[in-house]
Amino acid sequence: MTADPGAGGAAAAVVARLTELGASLAAAESLTGGLVAAEVTSVPGASRAFRGSVTAYATDLKRDVLGVDGRLLDERGAVDPDVARAMAAGVRRALGADWGVATTGVAGPEPQDGQPVGTVHVAIAGPGGEDKVRSLRLNGGRADIRKETVRGALALLLGELPGNERAQDTEENGGT
Numbered sequence: 001m002t003a004d005p006g007a008g009g010a011a012a013a014v015v016a017r018l019t020e021l022g023a024s025l026a027a028a029e030s031l032t033g034g035l036v037a038a039e040v041t042s043v044p045g046a047s048r049a050f051r052g053s054v055t056a057y058a059t060d061l062k063r064d065v066l067g068v069d070g071r072l073l074d075e076r077g078a079v080d081p082d083v084a085r086a087m088a089a090g091v092r093r094a095l096g097a098d099w100g101v102a103t104t105g106v107a108g109p110e111p112q113d114g115q116p117v118g119t120v121h122v123a124i125a126g127p128g129g130e131d132k133v134r135s136l137r138l139n140g141g142r143a144d145i146r147k148e149t150v151r152g153a154l155a156l157l158l159g160e161l162p163g164n165e166r167a168q169d170t171e172e173n174g175g176t
Contacts, residue, residue: 066090077113
């Protein structure tokens with residue numbers, strides 16, 4: 001299946017592949033504030049694969065709801081690849097999903113945790129111990145960064161789903 005490089009095409013491809021696998025997905029979102037969940041649930045039939053999401057915008061929610069280690073958050077802040085990895089694993093566990101996808105980063109307009117605007121980390125966690133993080137450096141305004149983060153997260157997930165090893169990587173569209 002060849003997916004459209006946009007987030008909508010990637011979301012449709014993710015839902016189709018998860019449905020074929022009989023697998024489920026949960027999302028943990030920070031800077032995207034629910035946009036990954038919105039994109040996935042815009043696909044007809046998403047209820048067959050999507051369990052739900054946690055929008056953990058506040059750092060204490062990342063710790064208390066998603067189980068991200070408090071020391072990690074204290075030492076590195078919320079904008080960190082290991083935090084993204086822990087968020088993906090945590091939402092998978094919390095919502096009883098086969099796959100977890102997570103987003104954390106700085107959409108702007110100001111830097112956060114010593115990280116410049118456009119610093120983003122997306123991660124996935126899967127049922128066979130799959131664990132992958134991709135760090136992105138995105139340009140543009142707040143809306144652009146959030147949109148490209150959704151695209152990057154879905155592309156990472158799509159590329160890691162079994163049987164989709166040749167899925168196109170589109171996470172760097174719009175970034176440098």
